Amino acid sequence: MTAAREKVIDDLRERISALEGISARKAGCLAFGVPEIDSVLPGGGLAYGALHEFAGGGAGTVDGAAAALFAAGIAARTRGPIVWCLTRPDLFFPALAQVGLHSDRVIFVESDKDEDVLANMEEGLSFGGLGAVVGELVRLPMVGSRRLQLAAERTGTMALAVRRWRRQTEANDFGQPTASTTRWRVSVMPSDDLPVPGVGRHRWFVELMRVKAGECAEFLVRACDEQGRVDLPTRSSDRSHSPRRSLHSA
């Protein structure tokens, strides 16, 4: 009974994915390596061949620092060259190198207008063979995001849009619908406590605000490490201590 039902559901899933576009399904996913985050994403990770959107929270809406680093960490874990389209060249690459993104992999395309960034991203996505295409955008209209999503689906390249606005008040634009597959907000949080004075590993509050065929979720994560991986603070500290503690208490 259940096997038959599973089969029917699988069949339905396949037909739906065939309607949605086949290549998107084939392209696969890039897992975060954190079970809590991967479990809420359909396919167990960020889909290749799809558009993902990142924005900052608070002052991060203007500087987009955490969002850019989060996207850089994801891009670092893909394979192949990265195209990074921007209009404001204030990115400090040594920071990106610290999350595992080598400068040889990244080709920057600087243009004067926001629309050019969209066009450049689309060109990069339809080129194929790239690891990811990152774009720093102010506006992401529905039509533009749809085009990016379709171009990404065709070639299986991951599209990462980092939203940054000119003023903090403009950021409610993030509520407008777009065609992106996932939508994230990354805000900075106080860093890890250290036994000595100093700034520990940075922490972010990552909100998964929208995901196609999935539920919203939010996580308190520790910022990207040298390989571009995030992890959950509670998990790593608990797991290392709890088995031993339970052994002693038992």
Next chain:
Amino acid sequence: MPAAKAQALFRGLLMVDADAAADAAALERITLWALTIYSPIVAVDGIDGIVMDTEGADHLQGGELPMVTKIANQFLSRKLTARVSVADTWGAAHACARATNKETVIVPVGEAVRAVERLPISLLRLPEKIVGDLRTLGFQSIGELSNTPRAPLALRFGPEISRRLDQMFGRVSEPIEPIRAAELIEVTRSFAEPIGAAETINKYVGRLVVQLIEALQKKGLGVRRADLIVDKVDGRRQAIRAGTVKPSRDVAWLTKLFRDRTERIEPGFGIERLTLIAIIAEPLEELQKSSSLVGEEVTDVSPLIDIYGNRGHRVYRLAPLASDVPERSVQRISAAANPVEVSWVHHWRRPVRLLVRPELIDVIALMPDHPPVAVTWRGKRRKVKRADGPERIFGEWWQRNSEMEAVRDYFVVEDESGERLWVFRAGDGVDPETGSRRWFCHGIFA
């Protein structure tokens, strides 16, 4: 000035005979060089000038003023003094460049008549004889000449005067016949019936590209820069230039670069002739591709770089530069450059966004070694919860004398809400020689 007078004025003056043929050859060489860098339509102008059609080329250099300044500077760096002027017509630009001692002259659109009316008639590109005779008649400036009835002048001097005047004021067109060297590879297609439809243009551009690649293949060359020149029925000429980051003989790649922009061609009454020229061609050897069964496929992104570059966007990669000063530690290199391999080595975390110039902040801090307790940046006061530092960076005395003693002490500060900033104090906080002890914000952490 006669030679004897010059010798009387300057002692030990070296006299060299004028060599018109060598001058002309040198001018042609400079013109060919200008053809490869500035514009697809460049020609020799008289015995001492170069004329270029810069329409549609100025915005790539950031406007007309940056463009003419750049041209003047590029000539200066080769120890040539050039006077550069931009005007609506060839005639007006010719006159303006030769009339003043200023290095650059820009005549705004539509102002050509006003700019040239006071200039002497010798700048009208007329034969010596006619200029002399006009002077005898009392004509001094171009304005006077243009206000005189044409018929008597034409009766006496022929049609030359009115033709030159009309060309200067843009009443008749004066196409520039671009300079060509014998070794440039060129393919042409003339049409019995003028063409105009976008699809037809695309089709013939595709065929020309195939022909050009065949011609290049025979010589073992690859194209680095190619021009498509469009001759229209009404005598107008339009040019499209495409460049590649490395020599290429790929038909699809080159066709894509031109097709991207054929929509910018205005066919007008129709196109008579299409010409495709390889302006810069470099040797390109056939390479055997080693078939890799296991090795990972490396994507060649140079076609993509070309697409971006030909659209006028800035394409670059970043590479480390051996410097401790943050703003100097990053350099832009060509996107197609060889891999650099090395990366930045930092034991300290670096901010994601670096402010273009450090911004002055108000800080409460215990001197000399303690991190700030409170920071006011962009009008917002933050209480510092956690901080790291100082990381001392010394000035680079080999760059500037003023950096001999200079020191910056960098701190990472984190406020209550978790926002992290990269601040520094100019100076070590003890010795006033090392800096002003003022505080600056230099970056934003993620």
